Amino acid sequence: MEKLFFEMPTIKRKDDALDYVNEFSLYNSHINGTGGLNRYTDDYEGWLEKLERDYIQEPDEERVPARTYFLVRESDNRIVGMINIRLVLNEKLSKYGGHIGYSIRPTERRKGYNKINLYLGLKVLDIYGVREAFLDADIDNPASWKTIEALGGKRVKEYFNDEYTHSVIVDYIIDVKESLKNNKQFEEYIAVKKIKR
Numbered sequence: 001m002e003k004l005f006f007e008m009p010t011i012k013r014k015d016d017a018l019d020y021v022n023e024f025s026l027y028n029s030h031i032n033g034t035g036g037l038n039r040y041t042d043d044y045e046g047w048l049e050k051l052e053r054d055y056i057q058e059p060d061e062e063r064v065p066a067r068t069y070f071l072v073r074e075s076d077n078r079i080v081g082m083i084n085i086r087l088v089l090n091e092k093l094s095k096y097g098g099h100i101g102y103s104i105r106p107t108e109r110r111k112g113y114n115k116i117n118l119y120l121g122l123k124v125l126d127i128y129g130v131r132e133a134f135l136d137a138d139i140d141n142p143a144s145w146k147t148i149e150a151l152g153g154k155r156v157k158e159y160f161n162d163e164y165t166h167s168v169i170v171d172y173i174i175d176v177k178e179s180l181k182n183n184k185q186f187e188e189y190i191a192v193k194k195i196k197r
């Protein structure tokens with residue numbers, strides 16, 4: 001498999017980032033993990049400013065501190081995925097949403113990239129001292145819950161979410177350190193050890 005790395009969004013990636021979001025529209029695909037980029041397609045600079053605010057956000061019931069990264073393939077420098085990592089959960093996110101939201105662009109799916117995306121995301125949570133990651137997935141989204149289970153996610157609850165999705169949601173807990181220890185095989189697919197700026 002190809003090697004991948006996390007990159008912090010900057011102005012240099014404006015065209016690539018918009019191309020990433022457009023692909024989801026073209027394929028009529030659900031999008032996640034963009035830190036709101038899909039709502040800022042006509043204001044990329046404003047989105048970068050929003051990410052700056054996300055970094056230093058004091059947690060409250062509306063917002064929490066978060067990091068958003070591009071998942072980039074080393075061989076052609078293409079953005080293949082995105083991830084939004086919440087470093088602290090408020091009451092709302094502890095019920096629905098959890099620590100991590102992610103996506104892989106439609107033309108790059110089913111290559112194992114999201115497993116690397118989540119593995120790298122868990123490394124970030126580990127750096128920020130999060131021991132237990134809470135993630136959830138719609139039962140009709142096997143690509144998402146299989147990613148979580150591949151990284152050792154344990155099902156803790158299954159329920160009908162009548163507030164946000166009107167579908168069955170599965171809640172997962174991942175022991176961050178244990179998952180990183182048990183999944184070292186993914187290290188060979190990581191291109192750079194530090195997050196690229």
Ligand SMILES: CC(C)(COP(=O)(O)OP(=O)(O)OC[C@H]1O[C@@H](n2cnc3c(N)ncnc32)[C@H](O)[C@@H]1OP(=O)(O)O)[C@@H](O)C(=O)NCCC(=O)NCCS
Pocket residue numbers: 029030031032033100101102103104105108109110111112113114115116141142143144146147150
């Ligand atoms: C969910 C998503 C990120 C998965 O990305 P991906 O790169 O295709 O996932 P991977 O290739 O790493 O596969 C992860 C697991 O899901 C399985 N999988 C992937 N696509 C699948 C599909 N369409 N149906 C069933 N299983 C699927 C893979 O086989 C793998 O399981 P395995 O380890 O048992 O083999 C991608 O489908 C996506 O962006 N969806 C839209 C956004 C979204 O739903 N995000 C999740 C909510 S936050």
